[in-house]
Amino acid sequence: MDSAVTTSTQTITPFSSIRIDKDASTPIYLQIAEAIGSLLASGVLPPGYVLPPERVLCEQFGISRMTLRQATSLLDREGLINSRRGVGTVVTHSRLRKQQQEVRSFSEEIRARGGRPESRLISLDLAVPAAPVRDFFELHDQQKVYEIQRVRLKDGEPLALELARIPERLCPGLERFDLARSSLYEVLERSYGLRPEACNEEISAEIPTSQQRKLLGLPARTAVLVINRKTYMENERPLELTRSVFRGDRYSAIVHSRKSKSILQTTSS
Amino acid sequence: MDSAVTTSTQTITPFSSIRIDKDASTPIYLQIAEAIGSLLASGVLPPGYVLPPERVLCEQFGISRMTLRQATSLLDREGLINSRRGVGTVVTHSRLRKQQQEVRSFSEEIRARGGRPESRLISLDLAVPAAPVRDFFELHDQQKVYEIQRVRLKDGEPLALELARIPERLCPGLERFDLARSSLYEVLERSYGLRPEACNEEISAEIPTSQQRKLLGLPARTAVLVINRKTYMENERPLELTRSVFRGDRYSAIVHSRKSKSILQTTSS
DNA sequence: CTAGTTCGAATGTCTAGACAAATGAAGCAC
């Protein structure tokens, strides 16, 4: 425990294995963040583990403290570690780790839940939309949108009815693709370079119509979960407008929230 | 337009009005972030506005570049501005601004939506909970939890039924407070120092029971939105377990999502 | 007019220090 000793003998920690390449194209702070990130993901650094002091890590990596802090602040933002003045840097307990609210397609969502997603195409129309839809997409009078109606299945069973709308201007020729087989988001990204960046969802509960009951094979006295989703691209332009009707007995939406650390925007009345 | 001119004369920008106090207890970078943040909130800096170069702002504020970047990176994380190498720093368009998924109590949620929240206490019990609840709170055999049933109203109309459960150990004497008048979260924070840090919600659609219909004054053929919420504190300990049953015709949940910028944790299957 | 080049300007990354402030433990007085 004498400082004269610890400076001469290198303590072996999980960090000893980290090697950084100062000449690599990825910046040093990212290399370190990723390295520590995978130590966290693999469980080598369990929740509650106290990281070595910054100055020790700096010496070990041969970098300056500001660079190390750039890495740790990244992980701190993600909620994976927690630094406290006078105490140290501690690995966060899993429950508090930020579970990012993701922009996910139906297929991705189902796969994330461990199911097998499928689709049956009901209709694919190219039509001049009603006023609210036209306004959302900021279209001129006669511009058209694709309206794609599908039954979405999980493990072979009907789970949801989906009506996706997307302007023709963004993806001309969309009807050529087999939307029963492939994910709409995949087609949009691969063939048109369109990527969703943000979305707003409004989740409500409704009594199903008789047509919905039939298409979903709904038992009596079952409600449906309706999700209206607005999707935007990186350039803030609207991308997609979707209404999904889920079987209430087989699906529920999961939302993760965390107190935001930022002191900005405290505009609560 | 001549650089020789602009160096001698100070260009007047919205940033000229920002004054920082180097001796204040709030760090400089926070002062600047907040100042720019309110310029953004007030609309003085409209979307698309290009901020002056970092070096110019540094000189104006009399600070070093790293300190300024600490401020702008905060705002960048929040999605309020967007810095691009070789280009500059631009104010983000409003649609892409991160709308943080907040941990909110019923009262806060209703107020955020511009309504007046109210409560009617139905019952407040102190009981030994069933196994699933006991497991969630990690309680021993005979430890009790408060079970608080309330009708939650918006603008005088019943909107939801809420059953909140919280361990007695965390807040002994909770029954002394007037939970019809004050928010449970406020009591927990002010009188017991308990603060929710994160929560997980599961949102589902159900057909109401006849009792729920009566208490909520539900019209026929109306579904209810059921939200089961698990709340945790900063130390990862469970704080509260709540089941809320909302009128489906008057309430829908709003969820905002954004693609995360981090390259970490890309563990998609 | 077009395509390629050059170059200035802007942010990105990094350094090697400095002092401040919070924390918790050890020691001390009682």
Added chain:
DNA sequence: GTGCTTCATTTGTCTAGACATTCGAACTAG
């Protein structure tokens, strides 16, 4: 023991620079 003080440790904040990288505009050659 109990409560207070002291102190070493640790992260938080900040500086004044350096060079790298990217972008787009202006210029040039054809």
